[in-house]
Amino acid sequence: MSLDDRAEELASDLGVDKAEVKSDLENLVSYSVPIDEAVQSLRRKYGDGGGGGGSAPSEKDIGDVTTDDSSVSLTARVLTVGKRSIQTQGEQQDIFEGELADETGTLSYTAWTDFGLSAGDTVQVGNAGVREWDGEPELNLGESTSLSFLDDELDVPYEVGGGATLHELQSGDRGVTVEVAVEEVERRTIDGREGETDILSGVLGDESGRLPFTAWEPHEAIENGDPVRIENAYVREYRGVPEVNVSEYSTVTPLDRDIEVGEDATQVSIAEAIAAGGMYDVELVGDVLAVRDGSGLIERCPECNRIVQNGQCRSHGDVEGEDDLRVKAILDDGTATVTVVLDRELTEDVYDGTLDDAKEQARDAMDKEVVAEDIRRNIVGFEYRVRGHFSVDDYGANCDATSFERTDDDPADRARALLEEVTA
Known part of the structure; x- marks a missing residue:
């Protein structure tokens, strides 16, 4: 059913002007409110409970709010308030967003109206919409939402104000x-x-x-x-x-003071980095199990820098590729695996030669694969300390390395330490 048909049906049920209902419905949908939720919100606005006798949603604890809720009422402390401008239906719209909390948890919100919120406020919110955002519930505070400020401060186990490292x-x-x-x-x-x-x-x-x-x-x-x-x-x-x-x-x-920046990257396990969904400037330690295809001497598109295969770029078609070096190594630390990507400089280090050396070796052998084979012999089976930027996408976990160094640890010593830990 089209939005126009839904507006006509809703206006007939409520006995109000169709143009007004349609305008309200379009406004809610433009803010990414699901159509069924928008219809129920307008039923409440115009005095019809949508079959529920007009009763307001019961108050919930934040920890009990789920993406299955269409609307909720709650009492919460405002942890953060941010303001930014977004574009919707070709027009700029200022929104306010942040986090609310009570003793049971935290919940993000987006306010499409300026309610005058400040960090630290204790508020009672009525008839707030709920939508799913990144798999989690998020409150939508709009025209049909009621909000009042309470004098009694709600005590919550979270920091107010948004300060963070x-x-x-x-x-x-x-x-x-x-x-x-x-x-x-x-x-x-x-x-x-x-x-x-x-x-x-x-x-x-x-x-x-x-x-x-x-x-x-x-x-x-x-x-x-x-x-x-x-x-x-x-x-x-x-x-x-x-x-x-x-x-x-x-x-x-x-600031009138210097900020000391930590020199060391945060060391995490591969499993922890995957669970975080991506981390910047981290350190991993693990064994190189394999070197993936597409490593060694490769060609890149001069326009977009993508890999060229058989003279073809996915974006630019037939191109004359530019030579480059790359390694895609599988690193395993016992918790999970990640593909570590080395740029030309780091690849030259593990290859123990330059790009020109690799091109000459490939010409002599009439096979580019010999470069990747040399790299495999140099790094597979050894433990490495890797620093870089960790990301997770549909193809798995990847780490763009900024440093790639073989450790000095003795494998026998590590095995003995592990056995002692297990038998302790």
Whole structure:
């Protein structure tokens, strides 16, 4: 049934003007509210319970809210409030988003109306819509939602205000505050909503680690590389890892102190990195089990840098490929496996030769595969310490290595230590 038919049926049931109902229905759907949920929301708005006698949804604890709920009422503490602009149906829309909490858990929210929320507020929310976002429930606070501020402060076991270290941030966080050093920064011109626009991108660091960032409007303090306090940032996944996003509503303030950036990457197991869905600048230790096909001497498209096979690029068709070196190694640490990707520089190290050496060897043998075979002999069966950026996609777990070093550990010593741990 089309939206117009649903509006006509709903207007007839409720005895109200179809044009008004249709406008409300289109508005809710434009905010990604499912059509059935939007219909029920309008039934409540115009005084019909949709077969339920007009009763309001019962109040729930946050820990009990699921994606099966169509609407809920609850009492909660506001942990964070972020503001940003999105584009919907060709128009810009300001939204407010963050996290709510009670003693049973936390829940993200998006408010399509400015309710005047501030971090630390205790609020009573009525008739809030629920939608699924990244597999989890999220509250939608819209025109049909009632919200009141309570004088009594709700005590919750969570930090109010959004302050976090970079290591604590996860994709989906909104309204966060970080104090960081700008490790790398560059200004780029992209095709934005209103034509060409300048943005800043690079890497931020603090004592807990590093994360990439994008500032959608250049801030002088960031571009100058100053230590900064960034408020009202949000985090989204980019190329499989969390990325800090600084919007036009973010506040950037220079700090009068230096930020010590940790030199060491966070060491995790491969299973932990997979469970996190992606991590930036991590360290893994494991054994190389194999070198995958597509390693060694390869060709790349001069236009997009993708791998060229048989003179064909997936995006640009027939091309004359440019020679390059790459390794895709399978690393196993006993918890899981990951494909570690080495760039030309790291591949030259494990090959013990340059790109020109590899081309000469392949010409002499009339077979590119000899380069990959030499690499296999050099690294398979040995333990390596790998530092890089970990991502998980439909094809599995990958780590783009920034360093790849064989460990000095004696395999016999590691085996004895493991046996002692097991028998202890």
